[in-house]
Amino acid sequence: MIKKNLKEWEECLPHVEFAYNRAVHSTTELCPFEVVYGFKPITPLDLLSLPIHERVNMEASKRADFVKKIHVKTKELIEKKGKSNAARKNKKRKEMLFKPGDMVWVHFRKDRFPKLRKSKLKPRGAGPYKVLAKINDNAYSIDLPEDEFGVSNSFNVADLTPYDGEDLGASRSTPFEGGGDMMRTSLPHYYLRHCQLKMNLLYEEETSIVRGGEEQLDVKMDVELDKELDMKISHGRAREEREACARGEDEVQAGPAPGQTGRHAGVPGP
Structure with missing residues (x-):
């Protein structure tokens, strides 16, 4: 329509x-x-x-x-x-409850943190951060530096992961600070594993592309070398034939040497 x-x-x-x-x-x-x-x-x-009428119509x-x-x-x-929809949606959902003071990882959603999720290889979370208060069973207030991230400190429980580490001093308040290899200590193990697998896949793809290009280049070089060798062989044979013809013409023009017959040319006479 x-x-x-x-x-x-x-x-x-x-x-x-x-x-x-x-x-x-x-x-x-x-x-x-x-x-x-x-x-x-x-x-x-x-x-x-x-x-509208004043009379009542039964x-x-x-x-x-x-x-x-x-x-x-x-x-x-x-x-x-x-x-029915709630039962179907919550069938595989695990209930996750936090208490004020618990440490959690915060997941960066692309729609909420567009600048931090521009690249696929960038971290998808940060932390650990402290839980300040419970808004309800599905939302919590997190001790997140608003001046640094510029977002509200209220997060859905789906974006929170319990921190199960022991050394809080080794981690930083944010994974974007400098300091050597501290980035690895500020991310959960599954984030690190995800990045590692992605880097391995990229490396394998680039290696296969390079290897494929090298193989094609080797084949191309072999073909070119074969052509060049054939040309050299053909040119060499032609040159030898020309030289042989030239030698034959010179011998015919010069005639047999003294004391030699044409039949036994090159053989000393008696």
Whole structure:
């Protein structure tokens, strides 16, 4: 519908909205029009408001009660669907709770730390940092230097990992400070393992590319050398033939030496 009316797409929105409200949803098993009005209109004219009369219409009262029952049923279906989705999503989820004072690693999400996640080889986390307070079971307040990172110190539990190290003095408050090889001590072991595997893969890819290029270069050089050798051999043979021909012509022009016959040329006479 929109593709055929790209310049007048806003005029198609009422028709799209009406069609959407007439479609049955999997959660409520009803269309939005049935939930709100208690029936499915065929055309927009069916939604026109009726004139208000002072007399009470019994049919209207029954219709109102019917719509209320639909609202109650819809609420129950939505809650049931929400519980079903939560059970499916939380099936493999491990409950992780922290206490104020615990040390945790903080994961850098790309949408929240775009500058720190420009490169794939950069660290994806920092820490350990202290847990300041518990906001709820899914969020905690972390002792994160806001002036350095420029973000809020509230983090979801999915971005926090318990710190299981013993030597806190060997780690730094942030992995971006200088100081030799201290970067390795400021990251969890799985981050270091991830970076190591990625570096190994990159090295293997570059090595295979270089080896493949060297092999192609060796083959090319061998072909060129063979061509050059063939040319030298052919040129050498031609030169030898020319020299042999030249020697033969010289001997014919000079004739046999004194005391020699043509038949026994080169053999001393008696």
